[in-house]
Amino acid sequence: MIEAKMESPVVLKKILDAIKELVSDANFECNEEGLKLQAMDNSHVALVAVELNAESFMKYRCDRPMPLGVNLASLTKVIKCAKDDDTVTLRATDDQDILHLTYEAKNTDRIAEYDMKLMDIDADALGIPETDYDATVKLSSGEFLRIVRDLSGLGESVRIEVTKEGVRFISEGESANGSILLKQSGGGKIERVRQGNGVKKEDGADDDDDDEDSGKKKAVKVKKEARDDEDEEMEEDDGGSIQEESGSEAEPEEEDADEEEGSGSKKRKRSSKASASAKKKTKTAAKKGKKKADDDDEEEEGGATIHMNQHVNLTFSLKYLVNFAKSGSLSKNVHLKMSNEVPLLVQFVFGGGLISYYLAPKIGDE
Amino acid sequence: MIEAKMESPVVLKKILDAIKELVSDANFECNEEGLKLQAMDNSHVALVAVELNAESFMKYRCDRPMPLGVNLASLTKVIKCAKDDDTVTLRATDDQDILHLTYEAKNTDRIAEYDMKLMDIDADALGIPETDYDATVKLSSGEFLRIVRDLSGLGESVRIEVTKEGVRFISEGESANGSILLKQSGGGKIERVRQGNGVKKEDGADDDDDDEDSGKKKAVKVKKEARDDEDEEMEEDDGGSIQEESGSEAEPEEEDADEEEGSGSKKRKRSSKASASAKKKTKTAAKKGKKKADDDDEEEEGGATIHMNQHVNLTFSLKYLVNFAKSGSLSKNVHLKMSNEVPLLVQFVFGGGLISYYLAPKIGDE
DNA sequence: GTCCATGCTT
DNA sequence: AAGCATGGAC
Numbered sequence: 001m002i003e004a005k006m007e008s009p010v011v012l013k014k015i016l017d018a019i020k021e022l023v024s025d026a027n028f029e030c031n032e033e034g035l036k037l038q039a040m041d042n043s044h045v046a047l048v049a050v051e052l053n054a055e056s057f058m059k060y061r062c063d064r065p066m067p068l069g070v071n072l073a074s075l076t077k078v079i080k081c082a083k084d085d086d087t088v089t090l091r092a093t094d095d096q097d098i099l100h101l102t103y104e105a106k107n108t109d110r111i112a113e114y115d116m117k118l119m120d121i122d123a124d125a126l127g128i129p130e131t132d133y134d135a136t137v138k139l140s141s142g143e144f145l146r147i148v149r150d151l152s153g154l155g156e157s158v159r160i161e162v163t164k165e166g167v168r169f170i171s172e173g174e175s176a177n178g179s180i181l182l183k184q185s186g187g188g189k190i191e192r193v194r195q196g197n198g199v200k201k202e203d204g205a206d207d208d209d210d211d212e213d214s215g216k217k218k219a220v221k222v223k224k225e226a227r228d229d230e231d232e233e234m235e236e237d238d239g240g241s242i243q244e245e246s247g248s249e250a251e252p253e254e255e256d257a258d259e260e261e262g263s264g265s266k267k268r269k270r271s272s273k274a275s276a277s278a279k280k281k282t283k284t285a286a287k288k289g290k291k292k293a294d295d296d297d298e299e300e301e302g303g304a305t306i307h308m309n310q311h312v313n314l315t316f317s318l319k320y321l322v323n324f325a326k327s328g329s330l331s332k333n334v335h336l337k338m339s340n341e342v343p344l345l346v347q348f349v350f351g352g353g354l355i356s357y358y359l360a361p362k363i364g365d366e
Numbered sequence: 367m368i369e370a371k372m373e374s375p376v377v378l379k380k381i382l383d384a385i386k387e388l389v390s391d392a393n394f395e396c397n398e399e400g401l402k403l404q405a406m407d408n409s410h411v412a413l414v415a416v417e418l419n420a421e422s423f424m425k426y427r428c429d430r431p432m433p434l435g436v437n438l439a440s441l442t443k444v445i446k447c448a449k450d451d452d453t454v455t456l457r458a459t460d461d462q463d464i465l466h467l468t469y470e471a472k473n474t475d476r477i478a479e480y481d482m483k484l485m486d487i488d489a490d491a492l493g494i495p496e497t498d499y500d501a502t503v504k505l506s507s508g509e510f511l512r513i514v515r516d517l518s519g520l521g522e523s524v525r526i527e528v529t530k531e532g533v534r535f536i537s538e539g540e541s542a543n544g545s546i547l548l549k550q551s552g553g554g555k556i557e558r559v560r561q562g563n564g565v566k567k568e569d570g571a572d573d574d575d576d577d578e579d580s581g582k583k584k585a586v587k588v589k590k591e592a593r594d595d596e597d598e599e600m601e602e603d604d605g606g607s608i609q610e611e612s613g614s615e616a617e618p619e620e621e622d623a624d625e626e627e628g629s630g631s632k633k634r635k636r637s638s639k640a641s642a643s644a645k646k647k648t649k650t651a652a653k654k655g656k657k658k659a660d661d662d663d664e665e666e667e668g669g670a671t672i673h674m675n676q677h678v679n680l681t682f683s684l685k686y687l688v689n690f691a692k693s694g695s696l697s698k699n700v701h702l703k704m705s706n707e708v709p710l711l712v713q714f715v716f717g718g719g720l721i722s723y724y725l726a727p728k729i730g731d732e
Numbered sequence: 733g734t735c736c737a738t739g740c741t742t
Numbered sequence: 743a744a745g746c747a748t749g750g751a752c
Contacts, residue, residue, distance in 0.1 A: 146449070154480075175482060176440055176443065179479045740745105
């Protein structure tokens with residue numbers, strides 16, 4: 001038996017809108033931690049993962065782990081029958097292949113119930129790469145959408161380069177070439193992600209120093225810790241333009257979590273966080289002459305927040321990126337995580353969950 | 367080498383949207399005066415001319431006149447990659463067949479660069495008719511769009527008649543006929559353009575009095591002059607409905623130029639002009655009991671400002687007019703200029719430039 | 733809450 | 743190329 005009640009169908013609607021063209025059927029794996037969906041896209045090129053944390057539900061109960069095999073088109077139809085201010089309750093029992101959905105208007109004057117057939121779906125053998133990434137870029141979802149859409153008008157592929165200059169998106173088409181450079185937000189320098197001792201290398205920016213700290217920032221799950229002090233001597237480790245950065249990448253979820261769903265001003269949470277982390281960073285920032293106390297809180301238009309451990313240069317199919325970018329409605333920002341020759345991770349963090357897309361790079365001139 | 371920097375891509379976007387279905391490839395002729403494009407439409411029926419004045423650019427440099435042969439579909443794609451608040455710089459060197467476009471966000475965090483192939487295009491042999499027109503009608507672009515779109519639902523062609531009654535758009539279709547009459551704005555009488563002595567004729571409205579004043583109002587370039595007094599006795603010269611008008615048609619460019627691009631209220635310039643010309647017209651208006659002091663400043667909905675030298679009666683293909691009307695987003699008003707048996711000129715004047723369409727009338731019942 | 737403009741789909 | 747739907751602005 002599983003029962004999950006949510007305040008609003010909006011997030012679910014957006015998730016389904018975002019992935020239903022990529023994946024037609026998938027299992028929602030339910031356990032005490034929440035709901036998780038992982039699936040290869042229909043052409044088995046990209047991988048989609050959605051996580052909804054148990055805590056984000058008004059009520060969440062899962063007696064034992066079970067998969068709910070759903071046809072996403074059907075679920076989309078059904079969830080669209082919920083008004084945006086209805087509460088939505090999902091229910092499934094162990095013995096029936098049925099998903100029950102109950103939509104209740106806030107005033108309880110209206111209760112709608114839907115039953116949807118579930119399917120048996122063979123779980124894809126999903127090898128989710130668990131890499132530490134050489135470069136991460138945070139930018140506004142709108143900007144990301146804009147970039148990939150613009151470039152998809154020119155060519156099939158985009159090359160993404162992260163250098164100390166910023167992140168560059170390059171597309172070469174028949175009639176025109178395009179190149180979009182996003183600099184670090186606010187004109188700051190590209191910040192070096194602090195990762196174990198990898199950054200100690202003199203030429204670290206071109207080397208593989210990502211293997212050494214696996215487990216340290218597993219995807220975006222790792223908690224920020226007070227490690228700032230131990231690496232202060234690493235400043236200027238790459239010609240003076242790459243700078244050590246103290247753990248700010250460790251908490252994108254919390255930061256983004258209420259950007260979209262929360263109704264408060266975008267400065268609300270930020271300011272409290274900034275003051276909290278500013279304390280830790282004061283020493284470092286002062287020493288290095290940084291303008292910003294906490295770059296993760298930078299959100300201004302057009303800019304990107306870039307953490308680079310090593311230059312990356314990867315080429316991807318724009319078609320998929322355009323698809324991924326649809327999830328922008330879930331979160332104000334998107335995180336791109338890249339290492340050379342491994343799949344790109346495109347991640348949207350929203351209140352109560354996370355949606356991740358993995359896409360393998362094109363190799364050579366394929 | 368040519369380099370042209372503009373504050374915003376919006377005008378260029380609108381121009382391309384407006385003409386890209388009419389013309390697929392064209393030369394932008396660049397010289398020190400600005401950029402000019404002239405081309406026959408793809409079916410060689412209509413002629414499109416676009417002018418962008420050098421002064422309207424933030425920066426403009428053209429070392430020597432050169433044509434930039436562009437595929438308009440490609441340029442449209444590329445220009446759409448500019449955000450509306452980006453500055454746009456066009457660059458072309460003499461030796462490369464490439465147009466470079468640079469889009470810079472105002473905060474400079476984002477710089478996008480596009481390179482587009484240029485083409486060698488045989489310049490059309492363009493005979494632009496330089497006529498003085500027997501009738502000119504100024505109306506709101508929205509009204510024009512509405513009229514041609516409405517009528518195109520009924521028939522293939524529209525007959526445009528300008529008489530002392532106003533301007534009439536007539537379409538005869540299989541299942542229905544339509545006729546739209548626009549009277550002079552504000553209920554004023556049709557104003558006779560003051561042209562030499564032509565208006566002295568008792569029946570001038572039906573005769574050919576347009577030959578006599580050629581050079582007086584060449585297109586829309588002629589300057590207003592204080593000639594009001596000399597013809598005051600001509601009032602009621604055509605049954606009391608045709609009226610001498612003192613050169614107010616002489617400055618549509620200036621008048622329209624900031625209607626669209628200017629950010630001021632639409633009454634700003636108007637009121638100052640009205641008071642200036644009101645002085646001149648006071649005598650006439652008082653004598654005739656006119657309501658309005660200056661009809662050129664009338665912009666209210668549904669009205670038209672009509673200057674007629676001679677009745678005209680011309681038939682045009684609606685298909686083209688509908689296409690022309692798309693340029694309405696560039697300017698609040700459109701000017702229609704007509705003489706019997708010569709091509710119609712449809713003109714949109716906007717901040718920094720001008721777009722003109724010429725369309726030959728249908729003869730007989732072709 | 734309504735209207736307009738833009739983007740996407742057929 | 744036209745119509746529909748969605749998102750943004752007033």
